[in-house]
Amino acid sequence: MSKATIHTFFILLILLTLSGCSRIQHTPAAPVDACPVEPAPPDTPLSIHSCPDDTFAPPTPGRDPQMSARYHYLTFLMLHRQNRIDDAMAALEKAITLDPDASFLKRDLIRMYLSMDQKETALALAESLVAENPDNVENLLLLARLKKDDTREKTMPPLLERILELAPDNRETYLRLGKIYMENQQIPEALELFSRMADRLPDYYVAHFYLGEAHFLSGNYTEAAQAFQSTIDLEPDLIEPRLRLVDILQDPDNPAGKPDPDKLIAMYEQILTIEPENERALLETARLYHQTGQTKLAAQQFMDLGNQARQDNRLLMTAVDLYLSQNRYADAVIVFSGMLAADPDNDNFNFFLGLAHESSEQPKQAIEHYLKVSPAHPQYKKTQLTLAFLYREIGQTEKAVAFLEQHHRQAPDDIDFITYLAAFYENENQLEKAMALLSKGLKNARENTALLFRLGAVQDKAGLKDESIATMKEVIRLDPEDASALNYLGYTYADLGIHLDDAEVLIRKALEIKPNDGYILDSMGWVYFQQGDFDKAVGYLERAAELTDYEAIIAAHLADAYLKTGQKIKALKTFHKALAHAKESDTELISEVTEKIRTLEQQIQTPDTLNSDTVTP
Known part of the structure; x- marks a missing residue:
């Protein structure tokens, strides 16, 4: 070896040491193909890391050090730290050429490809690396990490199971495989996996928690409760398993029946000793105090919650998710009524309380609270349109029409009020009014296909077939993919027994857009009926009748x-x-x-x- 070569080599070693490179050690027992670095969890960023030089194949005696894989790998690390990516890649590829059996070199090459956004190349190399050495856990873990966001998910469970065979204590792999099973509704597979995980890692609280989740989804309430209790025994301050125990008690499918309210209160109060601001526990204890007759305690807690919700939309949304989103409408009425006491004119409280009453089929109470929602509220228009339907529902159709007419006068160009008011006119058989209103709306929105379609339908109902046909043609001109207009025009032709070939083309196109629409299938059947092809007509009409639960006109067809x-x-x-x-x-x-x-x-x-x-x- 020349003095210049030796000098260069030692300078390189010094630079690498000063720049943070791992210290070079010489322990002859290290395996040739494995870098003894703790594998990173699957969700941590992929990064380059150096390995001790004893992971390389022994150098050839008497060979120039510059021709060794070790030398080129050290060069690669230095160049990578200097962000000289192309030169670093060349050095790493040279190292791999000289020591092709060193798996960690190829893993670093994969990471380099990822940093250069060449995921497909990285994935192909990782797959080949696993094929070469299928028992190398680090190779398998790297491939699994690369496939995390990959669409080819079907290949993941076998890969992750293989990792667990070789590394049965790898927590991250259990959780990742379990997530795949849960997302794909493979509950028996998830249950088996988490059972295995809990047996293998009995002191790992996460294993017991997910075992409880799998049991709960399987309807195994007793086993689920035991698993969640084991989670609490290992980590007493955890909130989530305690909430899951409450979910088990409150689940309507639980064979134990309705839970004891006092027991639920005790469980929620225990949660509040751990996390005093837990929103679900605060809301539910207030509701349960009300349910058990502790009205003063309930009123005070609802007042506190109402004052908090005025400033904190998160608490309000928690209440919406907990009660309205889960169809607990009676409970929603109790909770929002209680919070309303803190601010009787609050738009949000009145809107959600109106929604709770509406969903509970209490239209008069819903009307009372919807009327208190101010124009400043983002759902104001929705409440006004809903009010019209609620008035009609309680038999006050004239009031509903007058209500919409008033809003139309206040906002004459508002398309929603025009559409809804026209629909009310149509339902009351005031067809001239409906057509006049829709035509008025179209003066300022000539290409509004929704208004045009409604106008065409009302014209048809008024016996103005030619006008209706012309209007539907205009809808299709503006939007050739409007399945409703295509079907309407096609059915009109079929019902009149005219332009049957055109009708078939129109309806076939509508079916391409909505292949399982019973009304479009009925139209196609009626075209064939009018053409005299009765066997084909029966086929389409039978499907149409099944899809529409034998709607009267379709059943008659x-x-x-x-x-x-x-x-x-x-x-x-x-x-x-x-x-x-x-x-x-x-x-x-x-x-x-x-x-x-x-x-x-x-x-x-x-x-x-x-x-x-x-x-x-």
């Missing part, structure tokens, strides 16, 4: 198609279904179907055949 194919028994049964599903306002349809039933019953001579689906000759 299907019964007509059965008649055309000679299936009188099926036709009669289906006409009866149409009659059963008809609305009181469907007077013309009811009359037609009733007459057809009478005629069919006269044709069918043996009443017993009504219990059969056979065709009567």
